[in-house]
Amino acid sequence: MRESHIVPYSWNATDDERTRKWPCDAYAADADTAFFRAIDVAAPVSVVYRRLCHIRRAPYSYDWADNFGLPSPRRLIPEIENLEVGQRAMHLFRIAAFERDASLTLVLASAIGRATMGMLVGSYDVRPNAHGTRLAMKVLRATPRNAFGRASDQAYAWIDYAMSRKQLERLGAFSERDARR
DSSP states (O other): OBOOSSTTTEESOOHHHHHSOOGGGGGOTTOOEEEEEEEEESSOHHHHHHHHHGGGTOOSSOHHHHSTTOOOOSSOOGGGGOOOTTOEETTTEEEEEEETTTEEEEEEOOHHHHHHHOEEEEEEEEEEETTEEEEEEEEEEEOOSSHHHHHHHHHHHHHHHHHHHHHHHHHHHHHHHHHHO
């Protein structure tokens, strides 16, 4: 499996985050690439996890590009926090597994998405640390076995880096704001 300690495959992730077992590992036996991203958030785990649940509604990266121009929710919406396996998330994904205040695992459920991006499965990990919370993610990808997949391989790594980094930064900023309230 292709993974690296450098951008675009890893951003701000620790050696432990890159080497330990993640929930998404159980859903991606044929993955050929792994991506890791992580940030520290100055907010309690419960607040960060509440905000993370909101990716059911929106991706929280670049709204103009991946949320049809609609703004990601700025305020907490309690009903979004009621997770169930199979629920839709970020428009193209489904919730595969979750552990409250600890992890959330998504799988790409869109046939068109799988044909163009490949099989994607990812887990978000929320853990307490000295700063408040460590919010980390691992994404596994099985590159499509077609001309588009081969041609898009490097571009996908950079696109995922840009989108995932923005997503984590926005989730972190909103979580910090929520904790101050």
